[in-house]
Each structure stands twice: as C-alpha cells, then as structure tokens.
Amino acid sequence: MYVCLCNALKCRDIKSAAENGARDAASAFKACGAKPRCGRCLEEATRMITAMGAAPAHMVPAE
Numbered sequence: 001m002y003v004c005l006c007n008a009l010k011c012r013d014i015k016s017a018a019e020n021g022a023r024d025a026a027s028a029f030k031a032c033g034a035k036p037r038c039g040r041c042l043e044e045a046t047r048m049i050t051a052m053g054a055a056p057a058h059m060v061p062a063e
C-alpha cells in the first residue's frame, strides 16, 4: 500500500527506513531518496515509525 503518493513510497519503504535508523518522517524520506511535497502522508509516516518503537525525534536524548 502506498503511504506517499507524491513519491510513490510504500509501507515497506517507510518500514525499511525505520529499521535502518530513521526516527522521524524527514529522515525516512531522506533514506528513501525522497522529499516531502504535499505533506499529506507525514502524519501516517510518523505514525508508522512511532508504532515500530522509534521515539519521536524530540524525545530522543542528544548524545
């Protein structure tokens, strides 16, 4: 299923990015070589990444 129609990103693309360290939608898009356009998918992408156990970026302690 497509998550982002503008960039043709599917669920597996976002999940793969999260498994490889993406902790928010912006880093997931970057990992996929894409940039958000309309932004309609960001809420769903963020929900997927958070559901996979990634803490939202603002909650990850700085190293």
Ligand code: FES
Residues within 6 Å of the ligand: 003, 004, 005, 006, 007, 035, 036, 037, 038, 039, 040, 041, 042
């Ligand atoms: S649907 Fe993802 S940027 Fe438009």
